Amino acid sequence: MAKDKKKPSSKAALKAAKAAKQEKKASKRDKKQSSKNKDIDSDAESVDLDAVLAQYAKEQEQYHAITEVPSAQPPSARTSATLIANPANENELFLFGGEYFNGAVAQFYNDLFVYNSKQDAWKKVTSPNSPLPRSGHAWCRAGNTKDIYLFGGEFSSPKQGTFYHYNDFWRLDPASREWTRIEGKGKGAAAGPPARSGHRMVGFKQYIILFGGFQDTSATTKYLNDLWIYDCVNFAWHAPKLPSARAVPDARSSFTFLPHDQGAVLYGGYSRVKATAAMNKQQQQQQRGKKGGSGGGGGGGGSSRVVLKPKVHEDTWFLRIVPPASEAPSTALPTVSWERRKRPANPPNPPRAGATMAFHKGRGIMFGGVHDVEESEEGIDSEFFNQLFVWNIERNRFMPLTLRRPKANANKRAAQQANLSRRERGRADEEELLANLKALEMKAGGGAADDIAEAIPTADGDDDGKDEARPEKPRLYEFPHPRFNAALAVQGDTLYIYGGTFEKGDREFTFDELWSLNLNHLDGVVEVFKRELEDWQGSEDEAESEEEEGEEEEDEESEDDEQDEDKTDARSTSTAPTSVSGKETVDEDMGTTEEISALTDTLPHPRPFESLRDFYARTSEQWQNIVVDELSKVAKGTEKTPKEIKKLAFDRAEEKWWDCREEIRALEDEQEAAGIGEVVSLADKAGGEAGGTGRRR
Secondary structure, X not given: OHHHHHHHHHHHHHHHHHHXXXXXXXXXXXXXXXXXXXXXXXXXXXXXXXXXHHHXXXXXXXXXXXXXXXXXXXXXXXXXXXXXXXXOOOOEEEEEOOEEEOOOOEEXXXXXXXXXXXXXXXXXXXXXXXXXXXXXXXXXEOOOOOOEEEEXXXXXXXXXXXXXXXXXXXXXXXXXXXXXEOOXXXXXXXXXXXXXXXXXXEEEOOEEEEEOOEEEOOOOEEEOOOEEEEEOOOOEEEOOOOOOOOXXXXXXXXXXXXXXXXXXXXXXXXXXXXXXXXXXXXXXXXXXXXXXXXXXXXXXXXXXXXXXXXXXXXXXXXEEEEOOOOOOOOOOOOEEEEEEEOOOEOOOOOOOEOOEEEEEOOEEEEEOOEEEEEEOOOOEEEEEOOOEEEEEOOOOEEEEEOOOOOOOOOOHHHHHHXXXXXXXXXXXHHHHHHHHHHHHHHHHOXXXXXXXXXXXXXXXXXXXXXXXXXXOOOEEOOOOOOOXXXXXXXXXXXXXXXXXXXXXXXXXXXXXXXXXXXXXXXXXXXXXXXXXXXXXXXXXXXXXXXXXXXXXXHHHHHHHXXXXXXHHHHXXXXXXXXXXXXXXXXXXXXXXXXXXXXXXXXXXXXXXXXXXXXXXXXXXXXXXXXXXXXXXXXXXXXXXXXXXXXXXXXXXXXXXXXXXXXXXXXXXXXXXXXXXXXXXXXXXXXXXXXXXXXXXX
């Protein structure tokens, strides 16, 4: 009996094992098929983002103290990271976060890297209290402190089927590298902005201003145009009440948001807007099928459909912020209003998305971008750029910047200086400056000399010879490869360009490199580091077809690049005289007027080959008189000490020097080509006016 009982039990076990084996095979086959199809949404249900982020937070707790250790290699490749100059150290840059997609999965980062430009060295900072991994976040420096504030960003599942947007707010101490999370006080607006990424932030006095961005779900993407202000003194968020009768910017992300002495300025951006598109026959048949297949002849009502189309914004806005009066309570809110400006003069053409901009002395420095030239059922054909533009905020005008190649027929003085070491050059410049100061002091009774000594920085950014032993970095006289969404930052007068993205077909290239450019000299782009990536894990057929296309297109691209360079040089040569002469008609802030060149107004202006020091030494008395006149027109209570007047005068002179820089550079190029580079400087040293400069003023 016992034997009989065992037999059916054994058969049942065999059947169960066989069924389990078949189920395992089927599961394996499904997984294989799923990976072949590369279904991006396949992980939407299987990946719990909250659990993944909780694991990251648990790993973060392993760090018991803030540590900063040298990194043998620069940060790993990533895009949508943020780069900012350390406000507490003139030689450091901070890089945080970002993501990297290799064709199969996306990886997000929350590491903080510090780059020291003086030592050419990277350090990695670990902290027990650090923001979780993210990309598409925004950060900025506070206007009243040296702290850095960060908000939002996004995180996704490995195959990007599900997204997570952050609404957390952080403060970074640049000196100690300590992160502090700032919790909102109360509910509603007091709790802070809702979650988002692709937004922008800027500091103004004691406030942090946040605008725009987008929220992405698996179903739709919502672009935002809400405005938020954080008070760094009262530690509170609020959504300012805007005048109901005034227009506000459209919802957008990836725009430019730069500081202004009366608020902030906004330019461009990207969004997707509703539009109607004609349906092909197959789509019309599907539409009729959904409606039951009847009523097909009624006037072609189903021949169009509503779609979301990309829109590149080209408008500019000024955000005016009036702080509360000094006698108002400390919790009083500022008055805020948007003012639409006219379209800027000479904007980049064609319009482009993903062109990033950094702030430098009243100007925006813009690089890169992408323009979608054609949309079809198969996809979008895109054109990528590596042009550099300067946007003069006050004049609302763009000008292209070009690199200056070294000239073979340099003058004798430049050749002699090139043979000197950095230390010797610095000593020679210092001696020349002291001699000029002494001469001015004897001539003006000491006033101008004291003025310059107090107002002008003592160095131009040289390292006093401490880095002579460092090997020279490669220097290129053409801009890096075209790309969009590169991270930009300016430290001193040096622009840094990090990473960025380039697309070819369905393949996405993430640049793993850092470049620097001296904005004063424009004497070539320096390669800080550059690494090639070969870990794309997209389909092999796609990669093979792209390789074949790449070989054919390389020759064409090289020829096109040469032609483009010739055209660019021709354009810059032909347009420079127009901008210098001031004959071009452009749109100004509140109307269409004839543009007044920076060289034709009544204010003192620099001359070709004149440094900021020389310019201020020559015009310091005029600038002081201008400042005194302006102060006399303001209400009483604005009296300034002589030292404050000198400082204001130097600030005005520096602003004018940069405002005229592009036009002066065009004149310098013309004079160098004619072999008269030293004439103007000799005339200036003699104290006279150069006879040939009248028509250029």
